Amino acid sequence: MRGYKYREVIQFKAAHDESTVLCGYTEMAKSEKPSANWPVRGRLLLKYSVSMESIQSIKARLSADRPRKDLLEEGAEFFELIRSLERECSIKTMDLLSRGDKSDPTHFDCICAACSLLDDMASCMWECTGGDHSVHRLCGKVSSHSKATLCLLRNGYYDEAFALCRIIGETANLLCLFCADGQELEKWCAEKEKDRADEFKPKDVRGRLNRLGISLPIDEEEYWELSNRVVHANPHTRPQVYNDRDMSMLGSVFQEDGLRSGLSTLTEFLCLTTFFGSKLLHIPNRPKRIITRHINSIAKCSDICLDSYEVEVTNSG
Numbered sequence: 001m002r003g004y005k006y007r008e009v010i011q012f013k014a015a016h017d018e019s020t021v022l023c024g025y026t027e028m029a030k031s032e033k034p035s036a037n038w039p040v041r042g043r044l045l046l047k048y049s050v051s052m053e054s055i056q057s058i059k060a061r062l063s064a065d066r067p068r069k070d071l072l073e074e075g076a077e078f079f080e081l082i083r084s085l086e087r088e089c090s091i092k093t094m095d096l097l098s099r100g101d102k103s104d105p106t107h108f109d110c111i112c113a114a115c116s117l118l119d120d121m122a123s124c125m126w127e128c129t130g131g132d133h134s135v136h137r138l139c140g141k142v143s144s145h146s147k148a149t150l151c152l153l154r155n156g157y158y159d160e161a162f163a164l165c166r167i168i169g170e171t172a173n174l175l176c177l178f179c180a181d182g183q184e185l186e187k188w189c190a191e192k193e194k195d196r197a198d199e200f201k202p203k204d205v206r207g208r209l210n211r212l213g214i215s216l217p218i219d220e221e222e223y224w225e226l227s228n229r230v231v232h233a234n235p236h237t238r239p240q241v242y243n244d245r246d247m248s249m250l251g252s253v254f255q256e257d258g259l260r261s262g263l264s265t266l267t268e269f270l271c272l273t274t275f276f277g278s279k280l281l282h283i284p285n286r287p288k289r290i291i292t293r294h295i296n297s298i299a300k301c302s303d304i305c306l307d308s309y310e311v312e313v314t315n316s317g
Contacts, residue, residue, distance in 0.1 A: 085252035089156040092254040107263035110298040111146060114270045117291055118143035121277055129282045134189050135175070139277045142171050142270070149266050157251050158242055158258030159230040165262070166226040168269040169218030170202045175276035176309070177205055180212050180316040185280070212316040215309065217272040264302070271298040275306055279313075 097108045120126075122140030124133075145164050152161040178185035188200055202223065209216050228234060240249035242258030249255070278291050299306045 082252060086155040089252050089254045090154050093154045093156075093259060096256065096259065107260075107267040107301060108150075110267050110301045111150060111263065111270055113294055114267075114274045114298055115143050115146050117274055117294060118146070118270075118277065120287075121274075121281055121283070121291075126284050126287045132189060135178070135185075135277060135280045138171060138175065139273075139281075142168055142273045142277075146266060146270050149262070153259055153262045153266075155251075156240070156249075156253050156255065156258075158255065158262055159240055161262045162226055162230045162265065165265045165269055166218070166223065166231060168266070168273060169223065169226075170205075172217035172269050172272040172276065173202065173205050173209060174200065175273060175280065176214060176217055176313070177209055177212075179276050179279050179313045180209070180214055184208070212312075214312045214316055217269060267298065268302045268304060271295065271302055271304055272309070274298070275309070 097106070118139045122136050122143060124136065145168050149161045149164045149168075152158070152164070174188075178188070188196060191199065206216055206220060206223070238248045240251060240253065240255070240258070241247065242255040242261065243249075244257075274291075275295050278288070278295065283291065296306065
């Protein structure tokens with residue numbers, strides 16, 4: 001069925017047994033059984049009851065006397081299809097998230113709370129102490145990335161969400177380094193762009209934290225796992241594989257494993273970013289206590305021991 005749009009595939013599905021669900025852009029015309037290497041969008045092949053004769057027949061029917069549409073018209077219809085798949089995925093996502101026990105904060109609740117705190121920190125909610133606001137801007141960047149990550153997870157773009165999680169983890173490492181050594185923050189702010197890029201590479205930041213004896217918010221193994229799986233192109237790249245069938249997807253397909261794993265990863269990095277950011281900013285005592293209480297609740301949800309980070313950062317100084 002390669003080359004035929006989903007509306008045609010879905011029309012074909014509607015005319016046949018409801019248990020037979022075809023997927024778009026696969027090599028169905030070459031084999032009756034799916035391959036784990038085929039990217040699938042929007043539908044999974046649940047039963048393989050479609051014969052080769054049926055596929056050849058539908059291909060002939062779709063091709064016969066079918067005027068070719070303008071490229072822009074095809075593109076507009078395809079975009080509307082993507083939007084409809086995103087809406088379907090979003091509904092399933094929010095339905096799952098709404099089932100949580102309201103008395104026990106979920107990863108989703110914690111992420112929203114952390115984003116709210118970061119927005120407050122980025123905008124000098126309590127008072128402005130002056131300065132260059134470099135840490136404030138980092139907090140704002142992480143908040144923006146986190147909200148974008150939630151949107152991606154909601155719409156089924158799990159790989160892209162993990163790519164943003166890696167950036168948030170890098171920022172958590174950087175803020176952790178600044179907490180451990182204030183001179184590093186001054187140097188980071190004072191360096192020229194090229195020098196700063198050379199001296200504060202993610203690998204170099206991890207190396208300095210290791211030498212200081214501080215646990216890394218995102219360590220070498222996790223960083224490269226995310227890099228190789230969702231960021232860097234390599235011969236083994238397989239998009240959106242978060243299902244028990246080990247099948248690749250092309251986005252906008254609800255996959256519970258991808259959602260839960262993404263929320264867990266985001267919560268962990270976001271908690272540590274908020275923790276280190278709040279330590280670097282000069283926040284008045286009363287709101288500081290409120291922030292600390294919220295951050296501790298978020299850490300509990302992610303099984304993060306903030307006390308150990310506190311001890312390590314303090315001792316490194």
